[in-house]
Amino acid sequence: MDGIELRDVRKSYTVDGRPLPVLRGLTLDAPAGEITVLLGKSGCGKTTVLRLTGGLEQADGGDIRFSGARRAGFVFQEPRLMPWLTVWDNISFGLRKEDIHPQDIADLIRTVNLQGFERAWPAQLSGGMQQRVAIARALAIKPSFLLMDEPFAALDHFTRETMQRELLAVHRQRQTGVLFVTHSLDEALLLANRIAVIAGGVLAQEFRIACAHEGRNLLDDHFIALKRDILHCLNQSVS
Ligand SMILES: Nc1ncnc2c1ncn2[C@@H]1O[C@H](COP(=O)(O)OP(=O)(O)OP(=O)(O)O)[C@@H](O)[C@H]1O
Numbered sequence: 749m750d751g752i753e754l755r756d757v758r759k760s761y762t763v764d765g766r767p768l769p770v771l772r773g774l775t776l777d778a779p780a781g782e783i784t785v786l787l788g789k790s791g792c793g794k795t796t797v798l799r800l801t802g803g804l805e806q807a808d809g810g811d812i813r814f815s816g817a818r819r820a821g822f823v824f825q826e827p828r829l830m831p832w833l834t835v836w837d838n839i840s841f842g843l844r845k846e847d848i849h850p851q852d853i854a855d856l857i858r859t860v861n862l863q864g865f866e867r868a869w870p871a872q873l874s875g876g877m878q879q880r881v882a883i884a885r886a887l888a889i890k891p892s893f894l895l896m897d898e899p900f901a902a903l904d905h906f907t908r909e910t911m912q913r914e915l916l917a918v919h920r921q922r923q924t925g926v927l928f929v930t931h932s933l934d935e936a937l938l939l940a941n942r943i944a945v946i947a948g949g950v951l952a953q954e955f956r957i958a959c960a961h962e963g964r965n966l967l968d969d970h971f972i973a974l975k976r977d978i979l980h981c982l983n984q985s986v987s
């Protein structure tokens with residue numbers, strides 16, 4: 749399978765001299781060309797999964813295979829912009845000089861609705877605006893896989909909807925695989941091909957959503973039932 753395969757992944761941290769097991773044998777697939785959403789209580793290890801997958805940290809055990817993804821774009825839980833670079837330069841930061849096409853950067857800036865702020869410094873932007881720069885930066889490298897950690901959490905309702913639509917468009921046009929963390933069940937239901945609920949350091953349950961992204965109506969009986977099942981799973985889960 750092209751995409752991300754986690755097999756029996758284990759990861760512990762040490763906090764205050766004591767071991768803190770976070771992942772206790774997590775097995776999970778995030779296939780290329782699909783949107784996989786991770787759900788789970790705060791502290792259950794979602795960011796840890798993204799960091800291990802992106803190679804920012806080493807697992808203690810198990811296997812992580814990340815195949816077919818020539819380029820992975822990372823959107824962190826916080827913007828992590830370079831404070832000494834303008835919006836424009838932050839977005840083009842990951843590109844080689846010869847790959848910087850001003851029209852593409854301008855299009856991305858329009859996509860994240862930051863026209864007029866091209867020459868602004870990160871400190872001159874609100875938190876949500878900074879996060880939109882971070883999203884544009886991740887998209888700029890035309891990634892074959894996106895690792896996104898609550899990317900839209902800091903955005904207002906309307907911007908969030910726009911960004912969700914934009915992500916689906918990128919996914920559809922480029923077949924970009926996405927591993928996406930959110931706390932919003934509705935966002936998960938709108939975006940996901942599969943929803944993985946993590947609890948107790950393992951995959952508690954996986955829910956597939958077979959229907960196309962276009963025209964999903966969360967008020968359909970099918971989605972209401974699914975939401976109930978997922979909530980039940982989350983409520984039952986131990987942290
Ligand atoms: N560098 C670290 N050192 C020690 N403990 C850590 C470290 N990073 C994470 N942890 C611990 O690992 C656990 C999982 O953290 P993680 O950030 O993966 O959770 P999360 O599911 O992303 O939570 P949230 O939804 O709040 O973002 C937490 O208990 C946290 O305290």
Ligand SMILES: [Mg+2]
Pocket residue numbers: 794795796825897
């Ligand atoms: Mg997190």
